[in-house]
Amino acid sequence: MTLISASQIGKNYQTGEVVVRALQDISFDIKPSSFVSFVGPSGSGKTTLLNLIGCLDKPTSGSLKIADTNVLSLNRKQRAVFRGENIGFIFQDFNLIPVLTVYENIEYPLLMVQDTPSEERKKRVSELLAVVGMAEQKDKYPDQISGGQKQRVAVARALVTNPRLVLADEPTANLDKQTAYMVIDLMKKLRDEFKTTFIFSTHDPKVVGEAEIIYTLEDGAIIDRQMKAGEKHDESFQNCHP
Ligand code: ADP
Ligand code: MG
Numbered sequence: 001m002t003l004i005s006a007s008q009i010g011k012n013y014q015t016g017e018v019v020v021r022a023l024q025d026i027s028f029d030i031k032p033s034s035f036v037s038f039v040g041p042s043g044s045g046k047t048t049l050l051n052l053i054g055c056l057d058k059p060t061s062g063s064l065k066i067a068d069t070n071v072l073s074l075n076r077k078q079r080a081v082f083r084g085e086n087i088g089f090i091f092q093d094f095n096l097i098p099v100l101t102v103y104e105n106i107e108y109p110l111l112m113v114q115d116t117p118s119e120e121r122k123k124r125v126s127e128l129l130a131v132v133g134m135a136e137q138k139d140k141y142p143d144q145i146s147g148g149q150k151q152r153v154a155v156a157r158a159l160v161t162n163p164r165l166v167l168a169d170e171p172t173a174n175l176d177k178q179t180a181y182m183v184i185d186l187m188k189k190l191r192d193e194f195k196t197t198f199i200f201s202t203h204d205p206k207v208v209g210e211a212e213i214i215y216t217l218e219d220g221a222i223i224d225r226q227m228k229a230g231e232k233h234d235e236s237f238q239n240c241h242p
Contacts, residue, residue, distance in 0.1 A: 004030040009062035022048040023220040033195045039208040040217030046201035055079045084113035088158030090168035094150040096142040103138040128156040148179035168200035184210045
């Protein structure tokens with residue numbers, strides 16, 4: 001079974017006369033419940049690729065299927081619905097809403113994206129608050145909690161809609177080393193518990209070691225794939241052209 005199937009994806013950005021080839025010939029298959037990282041230096045194409053997987057942007061060439069849906073055939077509105085139902089996002093700078101409490105930040109996607117009844121909302125938010133260890137801080141505002149705590153709230157917010165896939169673009173870039181490990185560990189624990197697939201990008205070689213499948217990007221191309229024990233029997237890399 002495959003959750004994400006990308007084939008020969010290319011992405012060009014045109015700014016005036018200049019064309020930037022941000023991604024070229026990107027192919028991979030990712031199974032459900034995977035814990036994957038894309039690593040590479042600044043400018044290697046990590047954000048561009050995550051934006052494509054997150055259906056926030058479209059590639060210039062290639063094909064992309066997520067959960068058996070050809071996401072490139074969706075129009076803008078259909079993409080938004082698809083994202084709301086299937087994908088959670090975690091950002092480098094947390095992106096919490098400053099005027100909402102921890103509780104309200106986590107509840108937000110249930111109100112805005114999925115029209116969830118009030119009782120179920122309460123249950124879901126309380127569950128996520130507990131899993132990320134933020135129940136006692138639920139009435140605090142983002143500026144009253146630490147960076148690590150903010151990212152735990154953001155992880156809870158990404159998961160509250162029960163997505164199949166969570167995308168995290170450099171989620172540990174603004175955290176100290178120890179807190180970074182804690183956030184990655186938390187994501188792994190949630191993968192185990194909810195069977196959600198996590199894909200995160202990083203340029204930190206230490207953090208990337210926590211991933212089970214590691215793709216290395218360089219100049220917009222996948223130049224390496226490493227798999228940890230238990231993930232060996234995957235033929236999909238044969239489709240890649242490093
Ligand atoms: P990373 O996240 O690994 O730092 P990016 O995906 O942001 O890499 O960028 C990949 C390449 O695409 C870089 O050369 C960058 O300058 C270029 N790029 C990214 N976004 C845009 C954009 N909106 N317009 C033009 N060029 C872009
Ligand atoms: Mg980036």
